[in-house]
Amino acid sequence: MLDLDLFPSNAPDHCPGTESELAGKADACQGCPNQQTCATSTPKGPDPAxxxxxxxxxxxxxxxxxxxxxxxxxxxxxxxxxxxxxxxxxxxxxxxxxxxxxxxxxxxxxxxxxxxxxxxxxxxxxxxxxxxxxxxxxxxxxxxxxxxxxxxxxxxxxxxxxxxxxxxxxxxxxxxxxxxxxxxxxxxxxxxxxxxxxxxxxxxxxxxxxxxxxxxxxxxxxxxxxxxxxxxxxxxxxxxxxxxxxxxxxxxxxxxxxxxxxxxxxxxxxxxxxxxxxxxxxxxxxxxxFLDEYPDSPASIAYLNIIDSESVLHGSGALTMPLLTFVTGIKYILDDSR
The missing domain is CATH 3.40.50.300 (P-loop containing nucleotide triphosphate hydrolases)
Known part of the structure; x- marks a missing residue:
């Protein structure tokens, strides 16, 4: 199921892939047996995925x-x-x-x-x-x-x-x-x-x-x-x-x-x-x-102080969502429509 054709089997770690603009040019390409082939093949564009x-x-x-x-x-x-x-x-x-x-x-x-x-x-x-x-x-x-x-x-x-x-x-x-x-x-x-x-x-x-x-x-x-x-x-x-x-x-x-x-x-x-x-x-x-099995554990309480599951209205619909009350700085992410 996994399409690995974009990466040679003998590619080094951090290989950018044959479709990358950096193919054959990145630091990881130095010494790779495929470097010349990758560098001189068809010009690369953005990742097609x-x-x-x-x-x-x-x-x-x-x-x-x-x-x-x-x-x-x-x-x-x-x-x-x-x-x-x-x-x-x-x-x-x-x-x-x-x-x-x-x-x-x-x-x-x-x-x-x-x-x-x-x-x-x-x-x-x-x-x-x-x-x-x-x-x-x-x-x-x-x-x-x-x-x-x-x-x-x-x-x-x-x-x-x-x-x-x-x-x-x-x-x-x-x-x-x-x-x-x-x-x-x-x-x-x-x-x-x-x-x-x-x-x-x-x-x-x-x-x-x-x-x-x-x-x-x-x-x-x-x-x-x-x-x-x-x-x-x-x-x-x-x-x-x-x-x-x-x-x-x-x-x-x-x-x-x-x-x-x-x-x-x-x-x-x-x-x-x-x-x-x-x-x-x-x-x-x-x-x-763990939260369901041991709701009174100090660890569960600490988790839920970080992950506040209090339901609040979010957006214009009737969907209720758990609000992350990490800190004021994170609330804007999940309350962005308020």
Whole structure:
């Protein structure tokens, strides 16, 4: 199903593709055996997929990317809670796109790892967790969950393009995009494709340790260089509240001020802090909503303080939508018609 003809099988990482204006000229092309062929072939134009992506994504109202600099900070878990919270309102159509090509965990977190993608005359059909919550991931396309995805950048970019132009999402209120750690080809591709059709911005997830914060600083720099709005910063694993005595302990004590100090230094809004709760991992393993299973957990309360599900009228119609009350700076995105 994946059209990889645009990328030679022996292409290096960061290959721009044979149809790119930079084919044979980019830094990544140096030393590639195909460099001369790419550089002297027919003049290149804009990515031919862009018009199809724009047309497909026109029916998506809000597009949010979830990023992290460091792996293992809970980015995919936050993406899932964001999806569960939006879809808690039956009127809200929500999609989750997993572009962590080499480490797709979203299918497991939503309890649909054994499902497969089906094609129809209108494109690929998302796998539905419930009627108003669909998911697309490379995890659905692997013969086994144990199979490693060993692709170079061009193949990853080709799949992301197909996710955007070939998946029949229908009319969506929110499309939440889970990404791999760092700033790789996947990030550049998703931003390039979505900037053409409008994107609300990115939520950055970190933990309190400096080893995670230093990578988030790079992620902030990446967002600013590519013109991706930053909606705010979330500090995950921020303390542990004992379920018995309710005392809070700092398991990962912020030695350099944590996300709060980073937010002040960079001018990025701190959206909230989510404490550790072992049941978050349990819920992910069993593919159920942590917010539904443990609504009284301090972590659930923290999530919902970030993802406010209070229904408000949006636009001129009667559709009710959960309002993100991260901070005043984000409200204009979802209250733009008020």
């Amino acid at each position: 862009l018009p199809f992506i724009r047309e497909r994504i026109r029916s998506v109202k809000h597009k949010i990317i979830v990023l992290s600099g460091k792996g293992g900070v809970g980015k995919s878990t936050f993406t899932a809670q964001l999806g569960w919270a939006f879809a808690a309102d039956d009127h809200v159509q929500t999609g989750i796109m997993d572009v962590d090509i080499c480490g797709p965990s979203i299918p497991t977190i939503f309890g649909i790892a054994s499902e497969q993608v089906h094609s129809s005359s209108t494109g690929w059909s998302p796998v539905y967790v419930q009627d108003n919550l669909g998911v697309m991931s490379v995890g659905f396309m692997l013969p086994s969950s144990r199979d490693a995805v060993m692709w170079r950048g061009p193949k990853k970019n080709g799949l992301i393009s197909q996710f955007l132009k070939d998946v029949d999402w229908g009319d969506l209120d929110y499309l939440v995009i889970d990404t791999p750690p760092g700033t790789s080809d996947e990030h550049l591709s998703i931003v390039q494709y979505l900037k053409e059709s409008g994107i609300d911005g990115a939520v950055l997830v970190t933990t309190p340790q400096e080893v995670a914060l230093q990578d988030v600083r790079k992620e902030i720099d990446f967002c600013r260089k590519v013109g991706l709005p930053i909606l705010g910063l979330v500090e995950n694993m921020s303390g542990f509240v004992c379920p018995g005595c309710k005392t809070e302990s700092q398991i990962f004590k912020p030695s350099t001020g944590g996300a709060e100090r980073l937010a002040k230094e960079t001018g990025v809004e701190l959206l909230g802090k989510v404490p550790l709760d072992p049941r978050i991992g349990k819920s992910a393993d069993y593919g159920v909503s």
